[in-house]
Amino acid sequence: xxxxxxxxxxxQQAIVAVLFGAIFVVFALVLPGFLTFGxxxxxxxxxSVLGILGLGMAIVVIGRGIDLSMIASLAIPTGVVMTLVIAxxxxxxxxxxxxxFAVAIGVANGILVAYAExxxxxxxxxxxxxxxxxxxxxxxxxxxxxxxxxxxxxxxxGRGSIVGIPYSVLAxxxxxxxxxxxxxxxxxxxxxxxxxxxxxxxxxxGIPVRPIxxxxxxxAAVIAMFAGLVLSASSSSMDTRIFNLGxxxxxxxxxxxxxxxxxxxxxxxxxxxxxxxLIGTIVNGMTILNxxxxxxxxxxxxxxxxxxxxxxxxNPRNEETAKQGDI
Amino acid sequence: MKTLKKLAYVATAIASMAVSHSVIAxxxxxxxxxxxxxxxxxxxxxVFVPVFMGLDLTExxxxxxxxxxxxxxxxxxxxxxxxxxAAGAQTITSLISExxxxxxxxxPDVQSYARLLKRAEDAGIHVIQLNMKTNILTTGFVGADVxxxxxxxxxxxxxxxxxxxxxxxxxxxxPPTSPFSAYMLKGYENILNDNPKVQVVGVxxxxxxxxxxxxxxxxxxxxxxxxxxxxLGVWDNTDIGTAAAIAEAGKGDQxxxxxxxxxxxxxxxxxxxxxxxxxxxYDVPGQSRDLNALISAALQDTQVVGSTKTILYTPLVEYTxxxxxxxxxxxxxxxx
Numbered sequence: 001x002x003x004x005x006x007x008x009x010x011x012q013q014a015i016v017a018v019l020f021g022a023i024f025v026v027f028a029l030v031l032p033g034f035l036t037f038g039x040x041x042x043x044x045x046x047x048s049v050l051g052i053l054g055l056g057m058a059i060v061v062i063g064r065g066i067d068l069s070m071i072a073s074l075a076i077p078t079g080v081v082m083t084l085v086i087a088x089x090x091x092x093x094x095x096x097x098x099x100x101f102a103v104a105i106g107v108a109n110g111i112l113v114a115y116a117e118x119x120x121x122x123x124x125x126x127x128x129x130x131x132x133x134x135x136x137x138x139x140x141x142x143x144x145x146x147x148x149x150x151x152x153x154x155x156x157x158g159r160g161s162i163v164g165i166p167y168s169v170l171a172x173x174x175x176x177x178x179x180x181x182x183x184x185x186x187x188x189x190x191x192x193x194x195x196x197x198x199x200x201x202x203x204x205x206g207i208p209v210r211p212i213x214x215x216x217x218x219x220a221a222v223i224a225m226f227a228g229l230v231l232s233a234s235s236s237s238m239d240t241r242i243f244n245l246g247x248x249x250x251x252x253x254x255x256x257x258x259x260x261x262x263x264x265x266x267x268x269x270x271x272x273x274x275x276x277x278l279i280g281t282i283v284n285g286m287t288i289l290n291x292x293x294x295x296x297x298x299x300x301x302x303x304x305x306x307x308x309x310x311x312x313x314x315n316p317r318n319e320e321t322a323k324q325g326d327i
Numbered sequence: 328m329k330t331l332k333k334l335a336y337v338a339t340a341i342a343s344m345a346v347s348h349s350v351i352a353x354x355x356x357x358x359x360x361x362x363x364x365x366x367x368x369x370x371x372x373x374v375f376v377p378v379f380m381g382l383d384l385t386e387x388x389x390x391x392x393x394x395x396x397x398x399x400x401x402x403x404x405x406x407x408x409x410x411x412x413a414a415g416a417q418t419i420t421s422l423i424s425e426x427x428x429x430x431x432x433x434x435p436d437v438q439s440y441a442r443l444l445k446r447a448e449d450a451g452i453h454v455i456q457l458n459m460k461t462n463i464l465t466t467g468f469v470g471a472d473v474x475x476x477x478x479x480x481x482x483x484x485x486x487x488x489x490x491x492x493x494x495x496x497x498x499x500x501x502p503p504t505s506p507f508s509a510y511m512l513k514g515y516e517n518i519l520n521d522n523p524k525v526q527v528v529g530v531x532x533x534x535x536x537x538x539x540x541x542x543x544x545x546x547x548x549x550x551x552x553x554x555x556x557x558x559l560g561v562w563d564n565t566d567i568g569t570a571a572a573i574a575e576a577g578k579g580d581q582x583x584x585x586x587x588x589x590x591x592x593x594x595x596x597x598x599x600x601x602x603x604x605x606x607x608x609y610d611v612p613g614q615s616r617d618l619n620a621l622i623s624a625a626l627q628d629t630q631v632v633g634s635t636k637t638i639l640y641t642p643l644v645e646y647t648x649x650x651x652x653x654x655x656x657x658x659x660x661x662x663x
């Protein structure tokens with residue numbers, strides 16, 4: 001039996017896709033109102049911000065890194081944009097300053113990782129705490145910043161819909177398309193895979209490794225800020241406390257669960273989409289079932305554990321597949 | 328005759344001025360308690376351990392506590408636990424050995440700090456709990472009667488959704504063990520149990536009062552129950568998300584939202600913009616006054632710590648679209 005399953009060559013992405021399919025079918029059969037266009041949109045909409053963050057994280061992880069400062073990059077630059085606009089600056093100026101802030105976070109991460117060669121885990125952890133601290137202690141009057149009406153010119157990215165499809169879902173789709181094109185169709189994208197797979201070999205082949213590592217973190221920070229704008233437009237406020245809430249684990253979860261190995265060089269946008277949809281489906285179904293908060297966390301944890309267990313049974317690690325740096 | 332009368336007036340006036348002047352001089356007495364009072368409180372130390380600074384609630388309380396500290400000449404300090412219960416517990420533990428005179432604590436949940444607060448009182452520190460209460464009572468509690476608050480909210484929603492065509496309602500709570508979830512749900516229950524016709528279609532937690540979560544839950548529930556009649560929300564900042572979901576679904580006229588908070592500018596804005604139709608304020612300026620009174624009393628207390636225990640439930644104020652123009656919605660600049 002085990003041999004038969006092993007012959008099917010299921011990788012983790014496929015396992016999660018099957019799991020997603022199974023849970024989806026069960027919910028569709030059991031839960032009235034689950035399989036409606038409106039609910040499916042609500043499902044994707046509820047995880048679109050998570051998905052966008054997952055895309056940014058995917059770029060970093062594929063290049064063998066990790067960015068724990070993404071939630072800070074989501075909250076603080078967006079908060080800066082909103083604070084400036086509230087203070088009377090035109091939206092364009094606010095957006096420019098916010099974007100510059102996000103790029104600066106990415107550059108800081110990138111330089112520390114690429115040139116100072118501090119492990120990304122520590123670098124981005126420290127930078128994230130620092131940036132969140134700057135925001136929460138000095139930049140904003142309150143930690144929850146209201147969406148200023150003057151910024152309504154761009155509020156559509158989080159609200160409203162076009163031909164029935166919410167813009168926040170479209171934002172995820174567009175971001176996924178762009179990141180997919182970048183990773184699989186451009187030279188820089190392929191270089192990121194090369195660096196993630198074998199940094200020394202990539203350098204020997206003449207790839208400018210360090211600048212590309214910086215670029216990777218800048219992209220993650222900018223994508224995170226984009227997610228922040230979608231989130232704050234959508235819920236009409238930016239709660240900068242989200243940095244303290246452990247969202248970053250959900251982002252890593254979506255990426256790893258989808259099958260992008262933390263050792264780098266593997267995976268793509270499809271993995272992020274599958275991981276995001278699995279989380280979205282579980283949460284949506286349990287909300288419809290009115291499952292309690294504690295039970296939701298428990299069930300979420302069990303499903304994830306099941307996916308990872310299944311993967312390690314079907315794809316056992318050996319000397320060939322296990323890599324140095326695997327977590 | 329007229330001249331005489333005038334003269335008499337003038338004479339009386341002069342006489343009375345002379346008399347009263349000397350009376351003031353004679354009756355000037357020093358308040359015997361005054362100097363003692365200022366000496367007692369001077370140089371003492373009060374520490375505030377909030378769940379999180381940077382919210383209208385905590386910043387408002389803190390501003391008022393700092394103000395009284397400056398006026399009376401005692402030390403006031405904030406040790407922010409930054410939404411981290413473990414960090415807060417550590418702070419309180421180290422404060423027990425630092426021994427400030429008064430510890431003001433906002434509890435993240437009904438259990439975590441209970442023993443520590445007891446230990447602090449045993450060590451001779453007056454503990455005043457602020458708005459969020461553990462299951463033990465210390466020197467003082469200042470804050471909303473959360474069960475009463477829940478009842479007030481539930482009554483308003485039942486009035487809207489409990490008529491001849493009973494409606495469906497959704498309950499959006501906070502973190503499961505927070506006083507603002509556990510006690511509030513009890514308050515809802517007290518009213519809803521008497522109105523079995525009102526159908527509760529969901530009781531969901533918004534995590535750490537996350538507006539994004541409130542929004543996605545509301546969206547899913549609105550899909551399942553397009554005829555939803557009312558929502559019992561937990562806190563104004565969280566229910567910004569609830570309101571956004573309702574507005575996007577175009578059901579602003581149909582869904583009645585009741586929420587609560589400190590009565591800051593968001594409260595008025597929310598009512599005026601139709602984000603919620605009912606708001607129960609626990610009046611942060613009023614609470615701060617109560618809090619400062621309890622702090623002052625604790626600083627003057629000469630009894631064994633914990634021998635008197637005082638509860639000051641804040642009088643709650645209901646904001647509705649009808650009365651909103653006569654309400655005072657404070658900001659950090661206007662709070663006094």
